[in-house]
Amino acid sequence: MITGVDDAALDRAFLALADPVRRAIVARLSRGPATVNELAEPFDITKQAVSKHIQVLEQAGLVTRTRDAQRRPVHLDAAALERLTAWIDRYRLDAERNYRRLDTVLAELNTEKGTDE
Template identity: 55%
Template sequence: MDQLSATFAALADPTRRAILARLTEGPATVKELSEPFDISGPAISKHLRVLEKAGLITRGREAQWRPCQLDATPLKEVAVWAENYRRFWDASYARLDALLTEMKETEK
């Protein structure tokens, strides 16, 4: 699976997006991350592994805790990818796009 697909797949789960949102406030232990959800520890563990494989989090080791930290690098790729479609949802951008195309035509 390529990087972008892995990132999108990881983001497709609301629990995992919530975990990322929590991590914007700083590193957290697995226990802390699991608190807001009423699912078992192993389930959280699996989500964290998916996020880790997608490169969205990094995990350290501190005594019996395994603190998680956000790594937003793959999200940049997502933003860049989505931006390529901006002209298809943004009307003013679409007009600019049309104008540029027209100018290119006139140039010929």
């Protein structure tokens, strides 16, 4: 499970999200819990293959399963996705700051160039 932002947890999460079927499963689960059968419907793969994809997502800490009588719904762990987003945002914000500084420098150069002519 992704409890912090350690490298192993990030590796598992991003590896899990690298597969288009798993990304589609995460997208579907963002609308609410679903069973393996429900998750398998849009795919032209076996339910066993979908179960394996779910296991990868579980090992990455992105989904959980619960028992509800005979059903075993799969749930998206929104907090895990939030931690991934926070990790990405840290670097995105750094890059944006660098671009803003570059924009300022370029604007100053353009202003100096305009007054010297």
